[in-house]
Amino acid sequence: MLIRRPPDLVPSDITPQEVYARRREFIKAAGGLALGAGLGLDALPAAAQGKATTMKLFGVKESPLSTGEKKNSRQEITEYNNFYEFGTDKADPAQFAHTLVTRPWTVAVEGAVNKPRVFDIDELMKLAPLEERIYRMRCVEGWSMVIPWVGYPLAELIRRVEPTGNAKYIEYDTLADPRQMPGVRSRVLDWPYVEGLRLDEAMHPLTLLCVGLYGETLPNQCGAPVRVVVPWKYGFKSGKSIVRIRFVEKEPRTAWNKAAPREYGFYSNVNPDVDHPRWSQATERRIGEFSKRKTTLFNGYADQVARLYAGMDLKKSF
């Protein structure tokens, strides 16, 4: 809530002391966020929870790529998360992710690119116009949600760093800081959490660099301050709280693939015909619904993405 004012006026002059004090406290809680008014960010306390703080995002455009399906509630989206850095129970992230410090935050973009760079999060948020993308999200565990993300195509970032001819894949790392992330102290996975995409998948217009949810900045448990969203793949491909993006020549070894190669392939496209040993992938439970739904190939995005896999055996490259 930093509004441009004549410099000789101090905020306390025009704001009742009590409100002023609370506001200072809030800004402190937000991690000393330096918000430019031009960035279109305004400080608003998070809806219900006192812990994690999110802020309204302005100037967010609608997108024709959004689904018209009924959205899951903010509560459903923020209280049922897989984010092993904060614990393996789906209620853990909502409870423990408030310790994540999202400012300052940088994302290093490196590897096979002509213009490797470290982006500051505030710069990253202004890199391209923000859009709301309402996507289906299908978890490998057999449940799904409809989520209104905010972000812009990852391709916008990729173009700016100019991948070289050797860049065939990208891999992106989640922060792995045991001081902020209690789950990282246990060895459930080989930290940091690495996920990756083939370059053409990463460049696809559906692939999102995501900075928001429900018109506000991302809640910590959903991968603040910046994450990837790939709606036609199982949810674990959509890495959260990204600190590094690397352009590489070889297929990356990703976190779940390393943990159980026969269960989680590199592609992990949503596919009702390729079962996981633990979960049938033919059906799914949409959170909030009683009956199950049939799962669709590429999570219903086949029209847009099937061509990426032309000629591939999806049962082998699962």
Place this chain on the structure above:
Amino acid sequence: MSFAPTPRALGRIKAALFVLALVPLARLVAAAFTGGLGVNPIEFVTRSTGTWTLSLLLITLAVTPLRRVTGWNWLIRLRRMLGLFAFFYACLHFTTYVWLDQFFDPAAIVKDVVKRPFITVGFSAFVLLIPLAATSTHAMVRRLGGKAWQRLHYLVYLIATLGVVHYWWLVKKDVTQPMLFAAALAVLLGYRVVHQLRNLSPRSGAPACGRR
């Protein structure tokens, strides 16, 4: 310190245990009416009933060691109720699956039981529990004869093991919980092995509580 309750006191203990064993169910029902089942209520119910099935199986298996250690032989009179409650929660667990997960689709259930190893194992455990529950009455013990009844009821060791394997195989990566159950089961089964060996060994002194 041999404590033995009067028949009336034992009746009261049994009644209290009966109520206690219904608490998990009561809490589930209460949570269902107050929105306490979380974002994915069906998963919550499946997990809660599964956890209580396995817990009650292990509690049932703890009766004999506890009896031997304390010398409280009357504890054995609580065992049948505990075992039947394990079966009760298994039925709730199975019903949740058949109804809320598979919606009474026999073809889907058969396919699932055959295809997913953790379901195969859980299903086997459940099927094996049925004859034990069916032969739990005094009349059935008499009809089978003590020896045959005992031999049949040794199946509970297998069932509990299958239950732990079922849990182990269904978690994605974090095996902490199934490991705790596995450790508890190992202690309970290990106790029996040691006890048997001691009784067989000619050099051992007179076993404290006999073989039953």
